Amino acid sequence: MPKDNLKDKLDGNELDLSLNNLEAVPVKELAAIPKATHLDVSCNLLITLPDNFCNLTHLVKVDLSKNKLTQLPAEFGKLENLQHLDLLGNQLTTLPESFSLLRKLKWLDLKDNPLVDGLKKNAGDCLDEKQCRACAQRILLYMKELSAEFERKRQKKLKEKRDKEAKLQAKEDQETKRKQAEKKAEKDRKKQEEKLRRSQQREEEPSTGEEQGQGDAAKTEKKATKKDKTGRFPISL
Template sequence: MSKNSKVLNLKDKISGNEVDLSLCNLTEVPVKELALFPKATVVDLSCNNITTLPPEFCSLTHLVKVDLSKNQLTCLPDDLGSLVNLQHLDLYNNKLNVLPVSFSQLRNLKWLDLKDNPLEPGLAKAAGDCLDEKQCKQCATKVLQHMRAIQDEADRAREKRLLREKELERKKEAKQKEREAREKEARKREKAEEKEKRRKEYNAQVAALAAKEQQKKKNEEKKKKNGQTADKKVVVKSVPKPRRSLIGLMFKFFLLLLLGLAGVAAACRLTVLQKEAVCVPVSAAVDDSLSWAKAQEGVVRELVQNLSSAVKEFLESTQTSKS
């Protein structure tokens, strides 16, 4: 069925401000078609197979009277309270357990029928029997009061939930700030420790350089001192050298002289040269010397001993100077 045929059929069911859609075997409400006729304030949807009302149904704010009796409704849309002009609502013989909280906003509602619905106990008590006009009016008043109480309770619960969420958020923010403060303090402490570590390393390097420099100075002073000592030793050792050399030369000269004289004397006495004129005085001198030496044997022996001791001391002093 096309949209135009729907509109045409709907027009056929409009009489004045009323739309009669009862006994049409409907499973859903033709919301779009009804929205095209804002002057149709009374809608009869009774005796159909409607199970739910779409959310768009709540946009039909021009409705004043709605009959949904004898359907299969199990729930009503949450925004039903948007039907601010609704005064008469018939929900007889459906399958409703509860009403939406927004039902309390239907402040113009004067008439309500909830008979033959499996209502929850509190709502059933507020609805009453609704067997006549008076009871149905009372039903509207009491149900509105009941739903307002539920609305207030829901508002309080929502307020508590919001407060609880705000408190949780505040605690979360406080924990976050505390954690950030701890992290900041930890970073600050780490930086301080790192700075202290670098300072100690710097001081250690400075101390090491100072110790190295001091050791270098000590080594230089020690080297300088050792050099001065060596110079003194060289001076001390070098002084006696001329003396030792002179004595040695004199000793060698004296020894050579004695050897020469002894050679001349031996040649003059033991060779054919003893008859020569040159050897006569030499032989005479040797004989005189032997005679004198024999006469002076004790003195010579003592002189030889003294000379031997002097030579021995000279040799010992030489060895000591070398060591």
């Protein structure tokens, strides 16, 4: 939808795009008109809202009633200035967790949606101004409690995951130490075997000194038994 056409529909700070058979919200064009703080896109053919719809933080009042919305964007809570929200007659069963961040929300209509029991019970009827304001208060409180519960479950799962990883790491460290100990033991065993082999080798083979001594003794004995020229054995002194 051209931006010029949107400006033609602008009345003060109110932009009326209802009854236009819209299948998508013209977010880019809306972002260029920050003056339009009140947006009416009721009675169209919207099934979903694009994620960047949540960037329209200038919106104060939004009418999404009588569409076919089955869910809201996960970051819907980024619409920090939203005070008035009409979701009458859609196909919503739940609200995003971030809904609890709509701290300025003062008016909410969730009638004629197939809400889950918790939301349905807290939404109430919203048949007049007072009931719609009460609906906003109860739903915000309920979503905050729900968000806190979700966070507790996330933290619990995170702790369980960390504990599991820590046990696995401890097991891996233990296995690594065992392998290192086995490797060291094998290395020490081979060193001991080598030491023993060398020791046995030294015992089996005479030393150089002993061999020299045995050779000298043999020479002396041979010399002692050799006759001189007179035919007599030399006398050893």
